[in-house]
Amino acid sequence: MKITDFRVEKYQQIMDRPLGDSNGPSGDDLINSSILWINTDEGISGQAPMGNDYVENLFQLIEGKDPREIFTHWKNMIDFVFKAGDEGEAHGALSAIDIALWDLKSKIYGEPLWKTLGSDDPKCKIYASDIGYNLSDQELFDFFDGMAEKGVDSGKVKIGISTEDDVRRIGVVHEALSKASKRPKIMVDSNEYWSVKYAIQTISKIEEKFDIFWAEEPVRRWDYKGLRLVSENIKAAVSTGENLNNVGDFYSLISNQAADILNVSTYQSGVTGLKQISNIAYAFELPVTTMNCIGNYNAQIASAIPNHVMMEVVDPGREQAYSKWNDNIEDGFLHLDDTPGLGLIVDENKLKKLQSAKINRKAKAPWGRRKGAGLYIKGFAKGEVKWK
Ligand SMILES: [Mg+2]
Incomplete structure (x- = not known):
């Protein structure tokens, strides 16, 4: 079995409720999502509920390879990002590929990942x-x-x-x-x-x-x-x-x-x-x-x-x-x-x-750090949370 190609689909979704934490207490109900598919020559695909444009840079390391050899693929990806670091977009892509390969391996065996x-x-x-x-x-x-x-x-x-x-x-x-x-x-x-x-x-x-x-x-x-x-x-x-x-x-x-x-x-x-x-x-x-x-x-x-x-x-x-x-x-x-x-x-x-779907705004996530974090400043800004 060989890995042949991949695709990443991006989308946005409005959740049932907003999510918020101390760095973004007002919260947001809009999130950016994506799905990665890794396909094989035998028609079985692995998926990960994440993925980004950097997958294209890492795909050359797994293209034509046996998808079951996951540890080798993981190590090759880790070595590939050595200088810039396992960080940011590269990190997200690397994680997504590994997850999709495990999904694929379980599907090859016809069993759940556990x-x-x-x-x-x-x-x-x-x-x-x-x-x-x-x-x-x-x-x-x-x-x-x-x-x-x-x-x-x-x-x-x-x-x-x-x-x-x-x-x-x-x-x-x-x-x-x-x-x-x-x-x-x-x-x-x-x-x-x-x-x-x-x-x-x-x-x-x-x-x-x-x-x-x-x-x-x-x-x-x-x-x-x-x-x-x-x-x-x-x-x-x-x-x-x-x-x-x-x-x-x-x-x-x-x-x-x-x-x-x-x-x-x-x-x-x-x-x-x-x-x-x-x-x-x-x-x-x-x-x-x-x-x-x-x-x-x-x-x-x-x-x-x-x-x-x-x-x-x-x-x-x-x-x-x-x-x-x-x-x-x-x-x-x-x-x-x-x-x-x-x-x-x-x-x-x-x-x-x-x-x-037409959503005419951008998701706040990933949330930045709130002003006042790490300092001895207490209290919400005016209108920041709308508790009744
Ligand atoms: Mg936490």
Whole structure:
């Protein structure tokens, strides 16, 4: 079997609700999306729910090659981007190709990815995540209440700009999840908004009222000394890693005991990269959690990671180009089925419709950093959030 060609389709979609965090608290319901296809001479294709123009530069490394030799393809791509780095567009393309190759490999075997990766357990514990700094207290409650109805007993809430509001909103999430458990697990995510001292002060204040399971990205992603200081001065575990690119980027965090939990995904150099980071974490007895993604396909990989704790589920309605995706949540677990590959099936008609829709504005994502981040500046700007 040989790889013959590829295609990338880009589109925009208006989600069911806006997403927002401390760097973009007003949120946005418009996102840019794309799908990569890698085709073979035997008519089987692999897909990834991402991809960009840089795929063309990397495709020469896999064209005419056997798609099953994924590790070699991954290593060749990593070596190709050596000087400029596994960063930005190149990084996105590399991750997308690796994901599509794993999807393809599973489809060649006619089995779901969790099985190809060696798991016998087609389910994954999940936690609910609002990514909804823009949501009113009632909307926040309704989201977590809906997840608690499905047995989800853990939730992560976006915080960072106003401690008073943040404590109240954590209470809202706690109350909603109490339907699923007497002691729901609460996580907070401030998306690198704080300085080290501010992080310690703020989380300590929150911990006067609530037990926090983990505090995510309390300070900058590369500040291993700062992350360790935060960890040593709060009760909650410190989780970080989602904005690092590959296993090498985790070296300073792990070797300096700067993080208690690593937050990882296939965006860290594909399925191959995610497995590498999880393996090194396993050696250090560090738990990993997986990030949210279109179609929840990270669950396929998570089910084959022994030190995996739970996966983030947001479900804001990003699967409009698909006729099938991984959405069976029961008893707090995402249950995977036997669909070959990532568990996603693209609907070409839906995709065409999305591509021809006229949306006369640009998506704000990827969000930039909010003015005031890293400084001791509190409070929202006028009109920034429209809570009632
Ligand atoms: Mg996060």
